[in-house]
Amino acid sequence: MIILQNQSKILELYRILENHYGDLKWWPAETRDEILIGAILTQNTSWKNVEKSIQRLKARNLITVNSLAKSNPADVAEEIRSSGFYNQKAKRLVEVCKAILSLGGLGGLSGMETRHLESTLISINGIGMETMESILCYIFNRSVFVMDKYTFRIFERVGLFKGKDRLEIRKLVEEAIKDNRKLGNLHAALVNVGKDHCKTVPKCDGCPLSSICMYYRQIRKGVSDHSQSVSTG
DNA sequence: ACCCAGGGTCATA
């Protein structure tokens, strides 16, 4: 088996995932406002728990930037308990929505140049790197790659971008893949791989990336050699 | 009972 260089390997990885998962249609939401709200609710929280919160917010007509900006954080907190960190997230939702309104709303921000938009969003309390990247990719359709914990772990295990930090990896991926739709699909697929196969305890059976995964190769070698050591890089 | 989830902020060294 050929060991591919980073740039051709990321393209091969994308090809495999697209072939395996097809179009995953992320972000799962009906409106841009809902993407923003979901992006904050899902911070270190499973999507299943977020869905319950979103349904409750919808029932209260609190699923828009406008309505949340006018809300009391204590009232919002009551609807989003299932997402965890609910006091912190309720406050974040209200403050972030206020900040966005003061900047002209999502519509006003949509005309902003990408780098400027990045720095503007990242300066809002409650919006960190990954949340900012998700907003750029899925709300504003910019060619931005979302670097999350799963992605870092998967790249580490398959043997991509060894020794690079998150910022460098994101830059390299965006150089290799420039299409917004593909970058969004890539992140979505990597989250699925992470959930199904690449948590802290790996489950390599049936993983679509096993054919290009260094970790998987070590496992196989270990089995045939009766070796104990498995390096995660 | 323990670990983790589609992170981010803040204090500390």
Place this chain on the structure above:
DNA sequence: TATGACCATGGG
């Protein structure tokens, strides 16, 4: 720059 504490519910 790089850890650590903290936020907190729900599923495995």
